[in-house]
Each structure stands twice: as structure tokens, then as C-alpha cells.
Amino acid sequence: MTGTTTTPRRTRLAPTAFLLGAVCALTACGSSAGPQEYGTGQRSIKAEVGDKFTLSFPMQPTQGEWWYRVDPEPDEKIVRSEGDREDYEGSGGAGGGDGTQFFDFEAIGAGTTEIRILHCPVGTCVGKGATASPKPDADSTNSDQADKARYYTFEVTVRS
Template structure:
């Protein structure tokens, strides 16, 4: 058998596979759309993948959580959360931070509400938190009256106070 005669065929087949695979993934024109905290009303097409991307930095105490009530599962499918802290994955103390992305797929025509809870340092503990935590020394004490929703719905940019960011997603 002539082994040298097969080398060009193997090389051509390898090149064809490489070219075919280079079009895969979430890069380029097929990237899911990203919306930020300023995009409170979002319209997407049925079957479209998108994410709500917000500024975050665990090293600076900025966290976001998807909270109850969850989006209507017949309209949106939650595909999980992705973090990019902009520090090469080191999460360095005092680092500049990055983002958290909550990923969704639009399943059917309709409207769904997504509620994200923003928790800056020492303000809340997570998506099931029902009352503010004890403030650091020198900070005013929050009301001790627990309620189902002790945090306001935010209308501006994230600051030093915990708040809900509510997004209305319309699927056409």
C-alpha cells in the first residue's frame, strides 16, 4: 500500500472537519442577544436565546439572584447563570468586577416577568432572603419588620442598596 498517497486525503479531510467545526458555538452572528439592567422591557422572537447581563463582583460584594416568582416556564426557559468577573477567573480582592448573565430561551408567544435581586455588600444573603441583614457599624439599622418583599423595585442603576430589578420579556 502507498502510505504517502493517503496523506493528502487525510489532510484534506482534517481541513474540512476543522472548517465545519469553526462555525459552531455561540460566537459571531449567532451569539445570543444580551440585555442589561437598563433594558426593563425586552422583546424577543420565539426560539431566540438571550441573556440579562448585569454588573457583578463577589470580591466587592456585588451579587445578583433570580428570585421568586420565577418567569412563566411556558414562555421562557431558564438556562442558568454565567459569570465573567473580568479578572481572569481569579476573583481578586478589590478587583474591578465583571458581569453575571442569566440565560433564557424564548419558548412561546406571550409575556413573562423576570425578577433579579441585586445584593451589594452586607445588604442581603440571596434569593430567599426576606429581611435585610445587620448593617455594618456606623450604618443605620433597617426596620426589623419582616415582609415578603423588603426591598424596593429599582428604577435606576445599581447602587449601595439591595433592590429588585424587574424585566418584562415579550415573546413574539
């Protein structure tokens, strides 16, 4: 072996490791990015003014299943709707597969309010959007609650 020396690998990686550490410090690596998500299992939401949060629900639009934000609307001085969106799995774009339906909100003022969501399995509701309502089924003998429309109420408490 001749008297050649090589630069240790760690000296070449040190600037990279330093840069990665700096990026993590600035972007909160390892922490949850984005708004907090809630589903039907957690209907009590606590937030601070400025926080964003999302209600998310599994859906099967190909089977006629939808979720709607319905009246009464939440107090607009406490919570503001940031819109609704869907994320579809599978091919074919909108309605091309199962997916998730999202309702996005921002906490804008201290107080407590409610957000009301209607779940409509296939053929259980009339209307769309805020005017959707369950179909009357007074003569139905179906006792399977999974096949019935139902309301979910989320209580939102915002602290300043």
C-alpha cells in the same frame, strides 16, 4: 530585463476572496452572533419563539456584590432558564476580580412574563439564590440608594 512574466497577485487572491465571501454568506459575517443582551437600562424584552437572550450585570464579588434571580419565577411555558454564569476579570479565578454576571434564557412560547432580579451590594441581603432577600434596615439613616439592595423586573414578550 528579460522576458519573464509574473502572475498578477490578484489572480492568486481571487480564490481566497471568493472563499471568504462564501464563508461570510454562510455565517452572517458582520452580524451579531449569539444571544441579545439586556441590562438594567432596558427592561422591556421582545423576542420570538426560539430566540435566546441574556441578562448581564456588572459585579464586584470581591466587594460582596451579587445578583440573584428571585421569585416569582417567569412562566415556564414562555421563557426557560438556560442557567447562570459569571465572567471574572483579573487573576485568581472565581472571585479573583470584578466581572459580569449573566442569566441566560430561551423564549419557548408566545405570551408575556416577568423575570425578577435582585441586586445585592455588600452586606445588603440575606440568603442566596432564589431565596435571597434584602436585609431589613428600618433604623438605617443611609440615604445613598446605591448602597441598598433593589429589585429589577424585566417584562418579556414572546411572539410566535
